[in-house]
Amino acid sequence: MFSKKTTDVFISRLGSTGLLSLVWFLSKYLRNLEENERTFKDYLQRAKDLIQESYEKYIENPASHPSLVIDHIRDKLIPKKDQYVRSVEREREKRELTRFVCLL
Secondary structure, eight states: OOOOOHHHHHHHHHHHHHHHHHHHHHHHHHHHHHHHHHHHHHHHHHHHHHHHHHHHHHOOOOOOOOOHHHHHHHHHHSOOOOOOOOTHHHHHHHHHHHHHHOOO
């Protein structure tokens, strides 16, 4: 049906297109992964700042209650619409915050 040369050209272009698509997909995936990591680190830093601020207020005035529940921190930092979308990140944040609080 088709000549050998036409078939080879078609296969090479199809392979090139597939390879470019794969590279595009991987770069998009890695960018998304980096963005999620930046978001996680930002939320974690803000949570640590809230905990540190609460602790400093307690040092200044021992009559105040220093405890902040981790879920309360989440409510203050993450918009309501994103709280349940980011459930995997939320579990990771809880582990990190718990470890940070234990170090205080």
